[in-house]
Amino acid sequence: MSSYSIKDLERLTGIKAHTIRIWEKRYGIVDPDRSDSNIRSYDDEDLKKLLNISILNRHGIKISRIADMSLSQLNQKILEVVRPESDYLSQIESLVVAMIELNEDRFDKILNSLIIKIGFEDTLYFAVYPFFEKIGILWQTGTINPAQEHFISNLIRMKLCVAIDSLPAITNPEAKKIILFLPEWELHEIGLLTYYYLAKKHGIKCYYLGQNVPINDLFSVAETVKPHALATYFISAVTQDEIREYIGMLSEHFSSTYIMVSGMQASNIEFRVPDNVKLIPSAKVFKQFVTGI
DSSP states (O other): OOOBOHHHHHHHHOOOHHHHHHHHHHHOOOOOEEOTTOOEEBOHHHHHHHHHHHHHHHTTOOHHHHHTOOHHHHHHHHHHHOOTTTOHHHHHHHHHHHHHHTOHHHHHHHHHHHHHHHOHHHHIIIIIHHHHHHHHHHHHHTOOOHHHHHHHHHHHHHHHHHHHHHSOOOOOTTOOEEEEEOOTTOOOOHHHHHHHHHHHHTTOEEEEEESSOOHHHHHHHHHHHOOSEEEEEOOSOOOHHHHHHHHHHHHHHTTTSEEEEESHHHHTOOSOOOTTEEEOOSHHHHHHHHTTO
């Protein structure tokens, strides 16, 4: 059972802390624990309920009406109002609930519905990628249960691996080549697998090295492959100095090669990166860039 501050709930649900306090007082929507100094703390059930309330309220249902719904009525109304082909924010919030509940059936139903409606690639753009950005918030607040994240990550990883394997092999000898890898400290590969799928689907010859790649091994592989670009991903907590040093080594060694860097830690970079290093903020930007190299 995780514990969330009211600011955590604001970041995760989009409901202002002031509004949560009003709803709590007026409608009894949630009943937080309080410390001796009267600081509120909320649990997984409170987060799930507020995520569901956020979805319904965004669809124009008044809070006074939502407050009178039972849990089963609340869940039924969610199914009625959410439209997979357009309401991506609600789908992402529903995926967060499925993660918290360790509910594989709910997860599969949400994701499969999206894939049927908009296709696998758009599901990556509009749901999976932003969903993992939301999980990044949970990591930053220090409130996520790692088992919950591993549970959902492995489900998505399996879907990505099946999707990648189903794509035709790249046989064009003139195809651009990309090496995808994670640095030695990094084990989170969902973002990189997403890039692997997108690059292969759009005709790029991929060399996927995966997790925890020693930099000298990367250099050795690149000598053989002669890639047009490299892609990596930074999620795990490392210092700005460590990131700067690592990017500097990559840039110096691959001075005539584009290096694409993504992930939560990359988005927090405060220094100027070398000219051949491109900070990639989203899967869609990655596709646009990689297909143009």
